[in-house]
Amino acid sequence: LDGLSGLRKDNTGYDLRDLFIGAEGTLGVITAATVKLFPLPRARVTVLVSLRDPEAAVELLSRLRAASSDRLVTFELMPRIAIDLVLQHIPNTADPFAAPHPWYVLLEATAQHADALQEDIARALALAQEQDVIRDAALAQSESQREMFWRLRESVPEAQTRAGGSIKHDVSVAISDIAAFIRRGTALCLQQIPEGRVVCYGHLGDGSLHFNVNAPEHGDRNAFFAQAPALNRAMHDLTREYRGSISAEHGIGQLKTQELARYKHPVALSLMQTLKKALDPNGVMNPGKVIAAR
């Protein structure tokens, strides 16, 4: 199947391309791709913001989408514990604020004129601070400061590993549900594993969260990780309650085939099975992945 035409408009039949994208090789093997290019943005504004809670972060997202005319390209939510773990475990990192804050957002917007965009964002941030939506904001003044902000965010997974590893959840919910979901999910995690350290961060602009629980600093690691299946079940049940996804980014693979069978709506699951059988009747395409053997 040749899907390389690169046409922006083509209404000649079924969307075969998107059937193969995300199927994790269970319907066929993708051997080539046509890539869409965009002009490089000429300017970029990067800000690390501190705030009270996820509610405030969602409010800020909505304000900044409007203030920047929807030119945000990054909006990453992080709790204080993520920053703590990074500062503790990753060299060459520093907290740009004088005091700790409960939550942080790393945001970035791109434009053709840094000046105009920076003005818009600075104005929206000043107003947000005045109205107590945010606590503080540090605007990257140089490329090296920008890299430092990004280093805080990008080091979270490694810091979590160095801090003893975590039980992970890769979930998404509607952005309007994010704050309530984080509150309930955090309570649920601590109820199941009171000694766990909840590190919930993610791409807030996508509604996608890495809802991880770190092993306690001291204590029995094996006993901690033995609780993973029960915690996964509880967190995925909560995700279903919010009509969210139990795999926002990383797919099903073989680890989550049973979870998919449990959480995917029966009609969707049956449609997937029909498609798998129709396109791969002999079951030779990445067997055992995504769709559980029956």
Added chain:
Amino acid sequence: LDGLSGLRKDNTGYDLRDLFIGAEGTLGVITAATVKLFPLPRARVTVLVSLRDPEAAVELLSRLRAASSDRLVTFELMPRIAIDLVLQHIPNTADPFAAPHPWYVLLEATAQHADALQEDIARALALAQEQDVIRDAALAQSESQREMFWRLRESVPEAQTRAGGSIKHDVSVAISDIAAFIRRGTALCLQQIPEGRVVCYGHLGDGSLHFNVNAPEHGDRNAFFAQAPALNRAMHDLTREYRGSISAEHGIGQLKTQELARYKHPVALSLMQTLKKALDPNGVMNPGKVIAAR
């Protein structure tokens, strides 16, 4: 099948939603949709440009995508004859330029600051004029002038109908092939129907063209339209040569099922038939559309 979650990130299995979109009801009936909202842009710049030929229009598209940081939302190509037909048949229309030009582009960009965007676009247009890429440019100075520019573009279909109707092609090719395709397509049309009036206009930013041939002002209309099947065949053959689409926007329906069977790659066609059979084994979903009965 409930696909209303509205999640931005969800990697739990096959992309069922996009299988139904564009299937024209032949795999199922869409009964509801979740709609994604964007902040309203605060400012808009609308320009009518005149130029020498489609090559220049493609060059201008590339320059303005870069100059506006890819914020063009409209880039409509029109030949002089389209303007002529509109001025002749549609009341309350006027040519904003003193003299006629061979081709026109109606373009629009949106931003948070009209001033900055207008400056960028004006600078790029001035350079394009200096370098002979464009001939002239009229920037809409008011909402009513903007509406007047749009009226020129949006009246083309009605003007074509009032001028006697046309043999239509709804095609797309790669944007880099547009200019060559228009040249060869125009020659082909005039070779097949020397008395025809080629009115080729469309969404250049999408690579999509309404490649229509109007009936001659005087002469036998029936004899003219009797040539449609042969002209369609020739134009669709040319489109295939450019790896384009024979239905960029309007779908297959029942008019183009035979065309689809002829032009769609056999592997794609066979995959479509497999999907149709798997999802609608009794053939009750919009029968006779898209996929030809065998």
